[in-house]
Amino acid sequence: xxxxxxxxxxxxxxxxxxxxxxxxxxxxxxxxxxxxxxxxxxxxxxxxxxxxxxxxxxxxxxxxxxxxxxxxxxxxxxxxxxxxxxxxxxxxxxxxxxxxxxxxxxxxxxxxxxxxxxxxxxxxxxxxxxxxxxxxxxxxxxxxxxxxxxxxxxxxxxxxxxxxxxxxxxxxxxxxxxxxxxxxxxxxxxxxxxxxxxxxxxxxxxxxxxxxxxxxxxxxxxxxxxxxxxxxxxxxxxxxxxxxxxxxxxxxxxxxxxxxxxxxxxxxxxxxxxxxxxxxxxxxxxxx
Amino acid sequence: xxxxxxxxxxxxxxxxxxxxxxxxxxxxxxxxxxxxxxxxxxxxxxxxxxxxxxxxxxxxxxxxxxxxxxxxxxxxxxxxxxxxxxxxxxxxxxxxxxxxxxxxxxxxxxxxxxxxxxxxxxxxxxxxxxxxxxxxxxxxxxxxxxxxxxxxxxxxxxxxxxxxxxxxxxxxxxxxxxxxxxxxxxxxxxxxxxxxxxxxxxxxxxxxxxxxxxxxxxxxxxxxxxxxxxxxxxxxxxxxxxxxxxxxxxxxxxxxxxxxxxxxxxxxxxxxxxxx
Numbered sequence: 001x002x003x004x005x006x007x008x009x010x011x012x013x014x015x016x017x018x019x020x021x022x023x024x025x026x027x028x029x030x031x032x033x034x035x036x037x038x039x040x041x042x043x044x045x046x047x048x049x050x051x052x053x054x055x056x057x058x059x060x061x062x063x064x065x066x067x068x069x070x071x072x073x074x075x076x077x078x079x080x081x082x083x084x085x086x087x088x089x090x091x092x093x094x095x096x097x098x099x100x101x102x103x104x105x106x107x108x109x110x111x112x113x114x115x116x117x118x119x120x121x122x123x124x125x126x127x128x129x130x131x132x133x134x135x136x137x138x139x140x141x142x143x144x145x146x147x148x149x150x151x152x153x154x155x156x157x158x159x160x161x162x163x164x165x166x167x168x169x170x171x172x173x174x175x176x177x178x179x180x181x182x183x184x185x186x187x188x189x190x191x192x193x194x195x196x197x198x199x200x201x202x203x204x205x206x207x208x209x210x211x212x213x214x215x216x217x218x219x220x221x222x223x224x225x226x227x228x229x230x231x232x233x234x235x236x237x238x239x240x241x242x243x244x245x246x247x248x249x250x251x252x253x254x255x256x257x258x259x260x261x262x263x264x265x266x267x268x269x270x271x272x273x274x275x276x277x278x279x280x281x282x283x284x285x286x287x288x
Numbered sequence: 289x290x291x292x293x294x295x296x297x298x299x300x301x302x303x304x305x306x307x308x309x310x311x312x313x314x315x316x317x318x319x320x321x322x323x324x325x326x327x328x329x330x331x332x333x334x335x336x337x338x339x340x341x342x343x344x345x346x347x348x349x350x351x352x353x354x355x356x357x358x359x360x361x362x363x364x365x366x367x368x369x370x371x372x373x374x375x376x377x378x379x380x381x382x383x384x385x386x387x388x389x390x391x392x393x394x395x396x397x398x399x400x401x402x403x404x405x406x407x408x409x410x411x412x413x414x415x416x417x418x419x420x421x422x423x424x425x426x427x428x429x430x431x432x433x434x435x436x437x438x439x440x441x442x443x444x445x446x447x448x449x450x451x452x453x454x455x456x457x458x459x460x461x462x463x464x465x466x467x468x469x470x471x472x473x474x475x476x477x478x479x480x481x482x483x484x485x486x487x488x489x490x491x492x493x494x495x496x497x498x499x500x501x502x503x504x505x506x507x508x509x510x511x512x513x514x515x516x517x518x519x520x521x522x523x524x525x526x527x528x529x530x531x532x533x534x535x536x537x538x539x540x541x542x543x544x545x546x547x548x549x550x551x552x553x554x555x556x557x558x559x560x561x562x563x564x
Contacts, residue, residue: 183388186356187402187453188378197401201392282433283392 066251071258074251084240088259091222091237098157098218099211106162106214107207110169111199120174127167135160135221139228148232153225160221161214168210172203205283212272219264237263301370302331303457303489304355309364310514311350323514324350327364330508330517332457332491337483337527339492341500341552342510348493349385351515352461355491356382368457378406381455383463389434389445395421396430398445402453420452423482440471447479457489464499473532476502484528497548502535503527507544509551518551 034042048068055067066074078084113123135156146152180198189197226238237260244252309328312321324347332338340348353359354366357376366373368380376382381402389398399420403413421427424444434442443463450458464472480503483490494500500507507521524540535541 177386177388179384179386179388180390182356182358182376183382183384184401184405185376186378186380186382187405189405193405197405198390201390204392 063248063250066254071251071254074249075255075258078240078252078255083235084256084259087235087237087240088263090235091226092263094153094157094236095215095218095222098154098161098222099215101154101158102161102165102214102218103211105158106165106210107169109162110166110171110207110210111173111195111203113166114170114173114203115195115199117174120170123170127163127170131163131167135217136224139225143229148229150233152229153222153233153236156221156225157218161211161218164213164217165207165210168206168213169203172206172210173199175206176202205279208275208279212276215267215272216264223260303334303336304330304332304366304368304491306330306351306355306366307364309351309354309361309366311347311354311359311361311363312514313359313362325354325361326514326516328515328517330520332489334489335487337488337490337492337503337505338508339494339500339504339506340508340510341494341497341548342515343512343552344495346510346512347515348495348510349461352382352459352491352493356380356459378402378453379456381450381453381458383446383450383458383460385461385463385465387434387442387446387466389442389449391434393433394430395426395432395434395437395445398434399426399449399452402449406453416452420448423485424448424451424478438471439467440475443467443475444478447482451482451486451488457491460490460492462494465495472499477531479503480527480530497552498535498545501541501545501548502530502532507548509548521548521551 052068055065058065075084113120113127138159139152139156142152142155146155176198180202181194184194184198222236223238223241226233226236227242230236230239230242237256241253241256241260244250244256306328309325310323311325312323314320315322328351330338340351342348350359354361355373357373357380360374368377373380390401393401396417399417400413403416408416417430421430424447426441426444426448429437429441434445437445443466446463464475467475476499482488483503490503492500492503494503501521501523504523505527507523509518509521510516511518521544523544525534525538530541
């Protein structure tokens with residue numbers, strides 16, 4: 001087989017051309033000429049400066065607000081004493097396990113529901129219902145059932161992720177054009193083959209959308225869960241923040257919050273975005 | 289008959305035969321009964337290229353869907369090689385009106401798909417796909433995804449995917465309706481070339497009289513809904529000798545176009561329901 005020029009370079013070039021066209025106009029603040037990394041970091045610098053300025057002007061008591069430098073100091077201390085790295089690892093592990101379980105349960109569930117048009121229609125309202133009752137709302141009930149345990153935190157994450165994942169997997173299957181299935185039938189494909197060759201790959205972009213939503217919701221539910229249950233369930237980043245509050249150390253609270261945001265940005269950049277970009281190249285016509 | 293090989297071929301049983309076919313269905317939106325086809329009879333012999341032309345909504349697509357096995361007719365029967373059509377099968381390849389190649393498969397993997405389903409061995413798939421891509425001018429694009437191709441190229445993939453499995457008959461439903469006019473002329477000539485070279489039996493639906501005459505051995509002119517065959521018109525010039533160049537000045541071909549036009553013209557189109 002002849003291997004033609006890589007498809008990614010073709011799309012890459014197109015994107016490059018679009019970017020080039022965009023950067024020709026100078027823009028209001030003249031930031032167009034800067035590299036994308038600097039452009040992305042700039043607002044953070046502005047935010048930190050603003051924070052610093054507010055702190056310097058108002059000169060609030062240390063219990064209310066501390067300087068960026070002081071928060072950075074708390075951050076370094078927390079890393080040095082080992083609590084923060086351990087808690088970060090624990091939270092990420094919980095999220096990872098939650099993700100795997102939600103994919104394992106939610107994707108097949110969504111696919112099965114999506115296969116039959118009538119079943120999918122019947123299932124949609126209740127799926128929306130459970131989607132709307134957020135994971136955190138389940139926390140009291142979970143505590144009654146499972147106590148202040150790891151199980152409670154994990155159950156809340158899995159629940160929170162399961163419905164967006166399942167719902168989008170179902171929608172993904174339903175929105176695949178019927179002619180793809182028909183075309184495969186004329187080529188002699190049976191039901192299993194059609195599930196494998198059409199429904200599974202065809203719903204993949206939608207499954208990823210669900211996963212992205214699910215991980216976002218799950219991350220929030222996780223922090224909330226750790227606020228409430230973390231003390232007895234072995235900590236976590238949420239526990240770290242909440243515990244700092246009980247100690248009355250605002251610097252640690254803010255350091256924990258910043259870690260929370262930075263971790264999400266890293267997960268987004270390093271894991272979710274690359275997967276989505278691969279999908280856009282391969283499934284371009286589906287999502288376009 | 290237009291089959292050029294004489295006695296033996298004349299006696300060959302029809303690949304497809306349709307007897308007294310009628311079809312009605314309930315329109316899901318208006319809940320009214322739609323009479324799509326009325327007492328359609330036709331025979332398609334091996335190697336025949338039959339085109340069906342008629343106004344929008346005359347039941348052309350319904351007829352194709354019955355032959356493909358997607359729907360069962362209300363009355364009458366359709367046969368492939370003497371067996372009643374009950375479901376889709378690999379003996380009848382379909383090129384759809386709307387593009388039905390899979391967007392997440394490369395050109396190569398789209399064309400290979402039917403062969404994969406049939407369990408053909410890898411080396412043979414490779415050989416057949418390569419032969420097909422060069423036949424339809426897709427060399428060098430094997431690794432591209434459909435969204436990276438022009439409309440004309442995508443249609444070539446759709447045609448190649450159906451052709452490569454070598455089905456006995458190919459059903460085509462206005463495959464070139466969505467491409468631009470210039471590309472369409474090229475694709476029509478290429479299709480003519482391909483069918484002449486491979487001797488495929490083709491059932492081709494269109495609403496363009498010129499396309500129907502240009503491609504077909506025989507043109508079936510359908511009436512407005514409920515569709516019935518008004519006349520079966522033989523196209524005088526052998527397919528191997530056709531080109532758009534020739535179409536523009538050959539009087540026999542021009543007359544055929546005029547004649548088919550006169551059959552189709554004035555067939556009022558019901559404003560309700562979907563394209564049939």
